[in-house]
Amino acid sequence: MLDHAVELVSDAATLAAVVARLGAAAAFALDIETINWWDREAERVALVQLAFREGGRPWVAVIDALAGFDLAPLRGPLELSPATKAIHNASYDAVRLERHYRIRAAPIHDTMLAARRGGERRCSLQAQAEAHLGLRLDKAEQRGDWSRRPLGGEQLRYAALDAACTLLLYEGQVARGLRGEYALRAPQTSLPLEALPPPPPELAPELAPDPEPVAGDIGAAGLALLGVIAELPGRYGPEQLAASAGSERVGLAGWIIDQALGPAADLDEGSARQEIASLCERGLARLGATRRLEATPAGDALWRMREQNTDDTDRTD
Numbered sequence: 001m002l003d004h005a006v007e008l009v010s011d012a013a014t015l016a017a018v019v020a021r022l023g024a025a026a027a028f029a030l031d032i033e034t035i036n037w038w039d040r041e042a043e044r045v046a047l048v049q050l051a052f053r054e055g056g057r058p059w060v061a062v063i064d065a066l067a068g069f070d071l072a073p074l075r076g077p078l079e080l081s082p083a084t085k086a087i088h089n090a091s092y093d094a095v096r097l098e099r100h101y102r103i104r105a106a107p108i109h110d111t112m113l114a115a116r117r118g119g120e121r122r123c124s125l126q127a128q129a130e131a132h133l134g135l136r137l138d139k140a141e142q143r144g145d146w147s148r149r150p151l152g153g154e155q156l157r158y159a160a161l162d163a164a165c166t167l168l169l170y171e172g173q174v175a176r177g178l179r180g181e182y183a184l185r186a187p188q189t190s191l192p193l194e195a196l197p198p199p200p201p202e203l204a205p206e207l208a209p210d211p212e213p214v215a216g217d218i219g220a221a222g223l224a225l226l227g228v229i230a231e232l233p234g235r236y237g238p239e240q241l242a243a244s245a246g247s248e249r250v251g252l253a254g255w256i257i258d259q260a261l262g263p264a265a266d267l268d269e270g271s272a273r274q275e276i277a278s279l280c281e282r283g284l285a286r287l288g289a290t291r292r293l294e295a296t297p298a299g300d301a302l303w304r305m306r307e308q309n310t311d312d313t314d315r316t317d
Contacts, residue, residue, distance in 0.1 A: 002135060002168070004051070004058040006160040008151070012069040018061045021054060022077040027084040028052035029167035030105065032065075032093045033146045033159055038238040038277050038287070045100050046146035048074070051163035058167055060160035066147065071101055078105045086170035088112050088125045088162075089270040090182040104184050111169045112268065114180030118173075124246060124268030129165045132172055137161065218282070221267055222275040223306060224260030228253045229285050230295040230303040237292050238276050245272040 009015050022028060029051040036042035048063040048071070065071060078085060078097070087093050090110040097103045115123040122131070129135045138158070146155070173180060218226065225245060228236070232253060236244065244253055246269030261267060276293070279285040284299030295303065 002058070002133070002161065002164055004060055004160065004164040006060050006062060006156060008156060009061050009063040010067045010069075012073075015063060015069065015071070015073055018050065018063075019073045019077055021059075022050065022052060022081070022083070024054075025052040025077075025083050027086060027109075027167075027170065028077070029086040029163045029170060030078070030093060030097075031088070031159070031163040031166060032096060034096060035145075035147045037096075037273055038280050040277070040281055043096070043100075043277075044147075045096060047151075047159050048097075049159050049163035050077075051160075051167040053167070058164045060163050062156055062159050064149075064151070066149065074101070075103050078103050082107070084109050084170070086111055086166050086180075087182070088128075088166045088169070089268065092270045092274055094182070094184055098184060104187075106183065108182040108184075109170055109173075109180040110182035111166055111173060111180055113182055114173045114178040117180070118176070118178045121264060122266040124266055125162060125165060125169075125270075126246075126268070127266060128169055133165060133168055135161075135165060137165065218278065218284070218302075219275075220260055221271065222279060223303075224257045224267075225272065225275050226279055226284055226295065226299055226303050227256045227260065227306075229279070229293045230300050231256060233294040234288055234290060234292045238273075238280075238287075241293060242269050242272040242276060245269070 007014075007018070009018055029049075031049040031051075032045055033047040033049075035044050035046050045065045048065055049060055050063070051058055051060045053059070063071070063074075077083065084107055085094075085105045086109045087105070088111045090105075090108050090113070094105045094108060097105055111128065112123045112125070115128055120128075120131075122128075126137045129137050170180075225241065228241060228245075236253070241253075245257055245267050257267065258265075276285070279299065280287075283296055284302060285293055286296055288294045
């Protein structure tokens with residue numbers, strides 16, 4: 001077992017004390033738990049976990065983001081401090097911190113990215129903790145209800161352990177010379193409509209309201225998950241599918257994912273969440289009446305087209 005201390009932060013005064021303690025840290029780990037992550041409008045950050053060393057021992061502050069107090073003091077250590085922020089799969093956690101709190105964490109060391117750059121094939125937090133820390137993480141609580149209050153003891157232990165493991169993985173990667181630099185994309189700026197010049201007359205007839213968004217290139221992982229949803233409508237809720245893709249890979253769902261990505265490919269649960277959320281945002285998947293995932297007509301058509309293309313390729317080989 002990992003020796004670490006856990007502190008629940010549920011008020012502004014305790015948060016201020018944690019921020020002050022972070023001032024002495026050269027590096028700390030960050031993790032978050034979200035609710036309704038498959039729906040961009042309904043998504044909320046439920047917890048923010050910060051792991052740091054104090055007196056040589058890892059401490060984890062589990063901040064209750066639903067407790068109703070202002071998290072703006074986190075801007076200091078996360079955005080303005082030179083301390084390294086270790087995050088496993090920063091494209092999920094850091095992006096959502098920016099989306100919900102306008103906090104652009106930097107500098108970031110992405111422990112998943114560093115593992116990939118180091119040539120490892122199994123880069124999920126669960127796999128990395130087992131390989132490098134000798135810890136088997138129980139991910140059952142990841143599918144728990146993070147909106148429920150009060151938080152259960154198992155939920156707190158799970159949330160804290162993920163952050164503590166990320167801190168230890170970061171320390172080990174630095175000792176091995178692995179690099180995990182990650183930077184958020186530059187904020188997009190746009191001119192107000194009234195500041196744009198009018199189009200030339202010869203182009204005016206071509207201007208029309210944009211059509212509905214199209215599928216675009218969703219990538220192999222997104223297509224694999226779309227295949228599961230299309231072939232097994234109403235079977236999985238978002239949390240269940242993300243967990244299945246990230247670890248279990250059994251039955252027809254596992255076969256579809258293995259066919260698309262290869263049986264040795266590692267799709268961590270956080271990345272699966274990103275892909276599922278993207279499918280819903282693009283209008284390729286949705287929640288049905290039973291709160292289970294189903295493909296939209298556009299999503300089903302895209303999957304069937306992929307299947308047809310695969311069959312045609314097989315016949316010509």
